[in-house]
Amino acid sequence: MTIAETPGLSAPMRSALAEAGFTTLADLDGQSRTALLHLHGVGKVGLTRLQEAMEQEGLALDGGHASWTATDRGEAPLAAGRSAEAKTAPSGDSAREWIAQLPWPRRVEQGLRLLEIFEDVTGAPPRMWGPSIVGFGEAHYQYATGREGDTMRVGFSPRKGAITLYGLQSYGSHEDLVDALGTTKLGKGCIYVNQLEDVDETALRRLVAAAWAG
Template identity: 50%
Template sequence: MAVNKTHNKTRATGASVEELLSAVEHPVRRRDGYRLLELMSGITGQPAEMWGPTIVGYGRYHYKYATGREGDAPAVGFSPRKASLSLYGLSYGPESAGLLARLGKHKTGAGCLYINKLDDVDEAVLTELIRNGYRYVTTELHHE
């Protein structure tokens, strides 16, 4: 069996986070993007870094699957997409299910948390989701 040596298409790019956020057309989504930038930077203690063209990530972890696929990914992050805010890394920890139940209006899918606007959720619960997701991915999750 051949080993799959493909790597994650989403990689740290060195692009400007400010350029991404300032170009967000929807004013509420742009405002929420700046709020998430401040919130995630403060919680993680990490600088914001662009991953691919649209993901703002914080910290990183290395993964390796049994298939041979491996790469680096942001520990937590977000993308201010047209349809909603996409948040990454917040639903992996053991506490996430209980926190998500108290978050407010949101959807989940494929490892992502989708929020229309930050006003729809409890920011204290979101803060705990970010804190727990970051801690889980960077200290508790083993990617072997």
């Protein structure tokens, strides 16, 4: 969902977020509440409404930027700037069943195809993170404030407005692979795809592999 489509936000708040470079709710995932409140036009009431809308999409605000280490493939170097799904915890729900029950037939088809691609490339089983994100692997993050936790390493979410790809920009520099994907939109830590057919599958596989390898 875009910020412009989010109900209950004032015009000054929408403008402030747009000027700060945020256009969708996913762009705000893992962003600092305190930092957002410092933006002129952003107030506590609006921020509460924003958080409520984000929670419906399995997203959340948090404080600061995180460093992470991969926990399922041995040790990895710390990397700053990870846009973590700080309050998105894994559940025991079936990713395949969740995709199959989506109310948008085209997204069901695309979601199942992405499931095959990510499983094939990573070799890891899918897990639901929060109510609407399919994740693979696990990484540990730590904020400058000392707060820490775990998040997925890579993942995706076939939402109504767009398919969101997670973790593919966060582990090193893969600008050439991102450019090779095709028609996409870049957010803060996420890649948005309108239709899976817009993306070059070979490039997507290479990007997932590069992100997975760290």
